[in-house]
Amino acid sequence: MPSAADSILEFRQVTKRFGANTVLENFDFALGAGEKVALIGPSGSGKSTVLRIAMTLEDIQAGDVIVHGDPLWKNGAPADRAETHRLRAHLGMVFQHFHLFPHLSVLENLTLAPRLAKDMDATTAENNARELLDRVGLADKAEAWPEQLSGGQKQRVAIARALAMQPDVMLFDEVTSALDPEMVGEVLDVLRELGRTTDMSMLLVTHEMDFAYQFADRVAFMDGGRIVEAGEPKRLFDHPEEERTQQFLQRVRAR
Amino acid sequence: MIWSWDYTFEVLPEILAAFIVTLEATLAGFALAAVLGLAWATARMSPVSWLARGASGIVEFVRSTPLLIQLYFLYYVLPDYGIALSPLVTGILALGLHYSCYTAEVYRAGIEAVPRGQWEAARALNLPTGTTWLRIVLPQAVKPTLPMLGNYLIAMFKDTPLLAAITVMEMLQTAKLTGAVSFRYLEPLTITGVVFLVVSLIASYAVRYLETRHAIRR
Numbered sequence: 001m002p003s004a005a006d007s008i009l010e011f012r013q014v015t016k017r018f019g020a021n022t023v024l025e026n027f028d029f030a031l032g033a034g035e036k037v038a039l040i041g042p043s044g045s046g047k048s049t050v051l052r053i054a055m056t057l058e059d060i061q062a063g064d065v066i067v068h069g070d071p072l073w074k075n076g077a078p079a080d081r082a083e084t085h086r087l088r089a090h091l092g093m094v095f096q097h098f099h100l101f102p103h104l105s106v107l108e109n110l111t112l113a114p115r116l117a118k119d120m121d122a123t124t125a126e127n128n129a130r131e132l133l134d135r136v137g138l139a140d141k142a143e144a145w146p147e148q149l150s151g152g153q154k155q156r157v158a159i160a161r162a163l164a165m166q167p168d169v170m171l172f173d174e175v176t177s178a179l180d181p182e183m184v185g186e187v188l189d190v191l192r193e194l195g196r197t198t199d200m201s202m203l204l205v206t207h208e209m210d211f212a213y214q215f216a217d218r219v220a221f222m223d224g225g226r227i228v229e230a231g232e233p234k235r236l237f238d239h240p241e242e243e244r245t246q247q248f249l250q251r252v253r254a255r
Numbered sequence: 256m257i258w259s260w261d262y263t264f265e266v267l268p269e270i271l272a273a274f275i276v277t278l279e280a281t282l283a284g285f286a287l288a289a290v291l292g293l294a295w296a297t298a299r300m301s302p303v304s305w306l307a308r309g310a311s312g313i314v315e316f317v318r319s320t321p322l323l324i325q326l327y328f329l330y331y332v333l334p335d336y337g338i339a340l341s342p343l344v345t346g347i348l349a350l351g352l353h354y355s356c357y358t359a360e361v362y363r364a365g366i367e368a369v370p371r372g373q374w375e376a377a378r379a380l381n382l383p384t385g386t387t388w389l390r391i392v393l394p395q396a397v398k399p400t401l402p403m404l405g406n407y408l409i410a411m412f413k414d415t416p417l418l419a420a421i422t423v424m425e426m427l428q429t430a431k432l433t434g435a436v437s438f439r440y441l442e443p444l445t446i447t448g449v450v451f452l453v454v455s456l457i458a459s460y461a462v463r464y465l466e467t468r469h470a471i472r473r
Contacts, residue, residue, distance in 0.1 A: 055379050088381050099376035103394045112390060113380035165380055 007066075008033045008090075008201050009054060009169050014063030014073070016049055016225075023049050024225040027063070031169065034199040038212035038233075041222035042248060047205040050222075051171040054203075055093045056084060067091070067169075089118070092167030096174040098154045100146040106133070106157050107142040110164045118165065125164075132160040136190050152183030156190055163194075170194070172204035184208070191215065209252055213237055221245045256441055263442045266433050270446050273429035280346050280425060281412045287351025288411070289404065292358030293397075296366060297388065299359070310359075317356040323417055325349050330421040346418035346425075354411050361403045365396035405462035409455055426450060 007030035016024040023046045031037055039047040052058045054065060056078065065073040067087040072079055079087065101109050110129035114120040120128075133139050136156040146154060155175055162170060172191070176184045188211050194200065195215055206212055212219055213233045220230035221242075229242045240246045298310035317325070326349045330342065340348070369392050377387040416427035430443035 055375075057375050057378060085381060085383075088378075091379075093379040095372060095376065095379075097372055099370075099372035101373065101376070101391055101395075103398075113382055116386045116390065117381040117383065162379070 006033055007031060008035075008068060009203070010064075010066040011050065011053075012064040012066065014053065014065060015061045015076070016046070016053060016058060017061050022225060024053075024060075027226060029220070029227060031201050031203050033168075034201055036195055036202045036215060036217045037204070038216035038219045039203065039205045039222055040207070040209065040212060040219060040248075041228075045222040046225040047222050048173050051093065051173050051203065051205060054169075054171060055091055056088060089165065090167055091169050091171060092162035092165055093171040094155070094158050094162050094173065094175050096178050098146075098151075098158045098178075100154055100158055100161070102146050104146075105142070106138070106144050106146065106149070109146070109157060110161050113161070114164050129160070129164055132163050133157075135193070136160045137186075150183060151179045152186045155179065155183075155187045159187075159190055159194075167200070169201045169203065172202065172206070174205050174207065176206070176208060207252075209237070209249075221248065223248070256439070259439070259442060262437070262439055263446065266430075266443050267446060269433060270426055270429055270443060270450070273424055273426045274450055276343065276423065277412070277415045277425040280343060280350060280415050280418060280423065281408070283347045284350030284354065284415075285408050285411055287347065288354035288358050288407070291351060291355035293362055293393070295355060295359035296362035299363065300366065314356045314359050317353060322349065322353045322414060323420060325353055326417060326421050342418070342421050342423045345421060346415075346423045350411055350414065350418075354407055357407055358404060361400045361407070362396065365398075365400040366392060368399065369395045402462050402466040405458070405465060409458045409462070412458070413451060413455060 009031040011027050011029040014024055014027040015022070016027075027046070027050070029050065039050065041047055049058060053060055053073070054067075056072065059078065060073055060076050062076040063073065064071050064075065067090050070079075070083070070087060072084065072087045078084055100106075101112070104112060107126065107129055110132060111122070111125040114125040114128065115122060130139065130142060133142055136159060138153060138156055138160070141149065141153065141157070146157070149157065159175075175191075176187050179187065188208065191202075191204075191211075192215060195202065204212075204216075216233050218230060219233045219236045220227045221236065221240075221244075222228065223244050229236060229240060229245045236245070237249065240249055295310045295314050298306050299314070301307045301310075326346065329340075329349050330345045333340065333345075373391055373395065374387065377391045382391070415425055418425050419428035419431065422428065426447045430440075430447040433443045434440035
């Protein structure tokens with residue numbers, strides 16, 4: 001595990017409850033600069049909650065979340081608005097259900113936030129957006145509306161939209177789970193290309209075990225709100241040490 | 256009393272001229288209701304609790320008291336506090352305020368219908384709260400409410416005769432005064448009713464057209 005010094009996103013003793021239900025308890029995790037980590041585990045194990053806390057979509061009851069050495073959450077309390085805004089700019093997130101803005105064209109989906117949250121001028125924002133669309137193979141869809149796209153195309157636009165904010169950490173929350181099987185590949189290809197050509201840190205929650213195996217530098221198995229076991233994909237998948245990891249991998253392989 | 260066409264055509268221009276006043280009151284009142292309603296709706300959803308509670312209180316209060324009393328209040332009581340407005344402006348203010356409390360509910364339904372994912376995507380893109388409201392949530396919230404807003408526009412149009420009570424020379428007041436001069440009320444009142452009927456019917460069709468078009472686009 002990377003030490004605190006070179007970690008870009010770090011959870012320290014984070015506890016998250018939904019009412020009486022404790023989702024994360026004293027959760028510790030660190031993502032290194034440039035590292036690609038896959039979070040795997042049964043549903044309800046708290047994987048997505050980890051990403052959502054980092055993006056400040058959920059609050060926490062205790063613990064710290066550190067981005068680039070500065071607290072986004074400290075002792076369960078959020079940083080002030082300006083600091084949250086500054087730190088959140090390091091993070092980008094892609095959702096299971098895309099959440100494209102349906103009233104904006106594909107191009108506007110990509111340029112809105114850079115212009116209004118980063119004060120980028122319109123021309124630069126548009127040039128960047130077209131470059132990114134080209135990169136995800138959708139240069140010809142700039143003027144289309146989200147409702148005209150397939151699920152796979154929507155998710156590629158959503159990835160480009162997050163990249164347009166130039167984050168250095170990307171959070172992927174089950175980005176292929178809502179897709180028809182034949183569209184999973186095109187989205188994973190985009191992730192692979194990103195992994196090859198950038199040094200962005202990536203934290204992805206996924207059920208695609210083969211993809212995690214090939215793609216991640218490190219795989220963390222979560223269950224019951226904790227990381228049960230983490231390690232290089234080869235080690236974790238081929239020689240899991242913990243019994244719960246073994247059971248889980250057996251179950252998903254049996255499918 | 257037998258219907259007189261001669262008299263009908265004599266009073267028709269006067270009443271149609273008064274229709275302009277009715278129209279002014281409706282459109283200006285509705286513009287006010289549309290904007291003010293949006294302010295109430297967003298204030299009610301504010302995390303600032305005094306703002307949310309204050310807006311809720313005003314909306315409940317206005318909805319629970321009759322428009323006619325509000326009209327009289329603004330017309331007869333405000334001048335005691337040094338605010339003397341013309342009858343028409345007072346009428347527009349009262350209509351706008353009264354209906355803003357209904358449009359607020361319409362907007363609220365529209366805002367609540369915007370999926371949570373839209374807010375989350377906006378936050379993940381680091382958009383400031385104000386920008387999220389203006390550029391992401393409201394454009395999606397308002398469009399589906401247009402038919403409902405249209406219905407309130409028609410309802411408000413049909414409430415404009417109440418302004419006669421504070422001497423606004425809209426259609427009903429004009430018909431009444433015309434009738435008082437000649438002691439013939441049949442024709443002016445009938446004309447006034449027919450104008451309301453025709454305009455309301457046309458507007459209802461327009462609203463229904465909006466509804467079906469929206470249904471198709473969904």
